[in-house]
Amino acid sequence: MAKKQGKQTYLMQQCLTVRAWAAVGSKKEGQGPLASGFDLIEPDSTFGQDSWEKAESRMVSLTVAKALSNAALTYEDIDCIFAGDLLNQCVGTTFGLRDSGIPLFGLYGACSTMAEGMLLASLLVDSQTVRRAMAVTSSHFCTAERQYRFPLEYGSVRPPSAQWTATASGAVVLEEGNQPPYLRAAAVGTVEDLGVTDQNNMGAAMAPAAAATLRRFFADTNTSPEQFDLIATGDLGAIGSQLLVELLQRDGIDIKSRHTDCGLLIYDRQKQDVHSGGSGCGCSASVLGSYLLPSLRDGKIRNLLFMPTGALLSPTTVQQKESIPGIAHLVWLSHEKEGIL
Template sequence: MHKATTIFDQPPSIVTSAAVGGKTENEGPFGKYFDKINDDPYLTADTFEQGENQLQKQAVRIALEKANLKEDDIDVLIGGDLLDQCVGTTYGVRDYDLPFLGIYAACSTMSEGLLLASMLTAGGFADMAMAVTSSHFCTAERQYRMPLNYGGQRPPTAQWTATAGGALAVSSKGSAPYVRGVTIGRIVDMGVTDANNMGAAMAPAAFSTISEFFTDTDLSPEDFDHIVTGDLGKVGSRLLCEIFEHEGMDIRSRHLDCGLMIYDSEKQDVHSGGSGCGCAASMLCGYFIPELRSGRIKNILFAATGALLSPTVSQQGESIPSVSHLVWLSHEKGSVIK
């Protein structure tokens, strides 16, 4: 184990996953990979916040059903979201009678939840741990920016918060995909103050964590099918590749960003791409995990990114600290690639 990176001697297994989304996500190029689509933004509830609660409840239930698991099979549930006090999670999973750990890592919540679930199971502290997260366009927009009916102009750097959620379960026993290792991210703040340009704020954090993983493991981009970031969008993805190039490493041919994948930027008016906890979570749980399980993808680095701001500190002129946590996922359980 290095200071931030742990490579597991006995890699835990992701035994199930589920992705749920909304109408806009279904209209994107990966709509068929969602386990459930909700055309109603309220999800039959009375408020958007109650609707987001349903996203998490659905994701957990579907993930359990897909693997024929019961609540009693889960030793701990780890979850968080974007809302104040993480009410999307606490109200969403309160009906599940499970030991609960609430976390906050903004849009990197799924990578942190998966990281913690993997460490708990690999370390023998749990036989099976579950991670869940969500985001909702309407709840995030009026919390972080402006009332929905205001109709303000969105700049080109702005991103579209995904109405989506994802849940997965990690077990000390099972088959592919495996969690081979993790890198805990550091808070990085390069002085970006524009809350409508979170890609620029988060790209340095993604670079910090991914490059630390390569340094700690002596692996390189060529050892992976994909290096997947959470929701850097157009601006952040370009910056990340440029920072790596400046450091003498080319990741362009390997890099994928969930914020660029989840929507069709030519047909959907999402500006710089997708964002929100549910963006990376639904792409991971709906697309990447099944692809890894089948062997169509062999190895990826999943490094979701989070902008750790609040409306209050942003209005006070504070810059945006960011973090990215990394998980190495593989179809193979065996020896290190090199």
């Protein structure tokens, strides 16, 4: 089983590989810089369905099916799947997986869910409790806007600090194996809240959680940022990213030269009118599948800390003037089986 190190870090003891993955997006993602890495770009964001929620579910099932076909596997080969999305009661996930028959662990970790799922999947595979597990998450611009903010029909103007929810989904298949990318370690997040209340600046609300998880991971593993090629958060956007760098600098941890954010990678912020960057469970998951995992496989990235962050608010808590707690889970993905530790 994984070796617990410190309060919340787990080092894998088996050789865990991401056997296959998939990323699915829609029109805007297809116009972004990572378009060519997606397995499927469906320009019609209804995905042929008569509601946005059904569109998101359809996208989830397409992503899972694509990851399985990339792995040359079927539903029956998967012991369990960890899955979640941003919708009320996670219906993107449950309707999307309704016909799969895969034993399901439903998760809610807001935009941190992809790492939460990979983390739990890796702990079960590493302990040989299961042979093969999947993780999948999704988000859809149109379902998220009407649920978290306003229906699109209202034509609300978005402030510059706002992020753009990606219409995207990503899935991975984890098992023991001898080909990169490897999943080497993981760190479970805690709820952090420094009192930010602006729901149009969720990057700032989530930065303290990202800083907390990263700080503890470096301490627990006795490593430092320069030992990793890339630290990819998701999705702090432009403002939250800067805040994260500053928060860690106060503790003498300099991630500036290593840090990027999935919300900054998925779109061209100059040309695509996405304000502070992309967001949503599906943003980091699809950046992982379209860019990060292929780069790790090919050795273009050798060691990556993938750390999606979640803003644990609801429209109700915002109306009730609550602050926005955040959480960040981390997985260390590597081109190499060993090294660094």
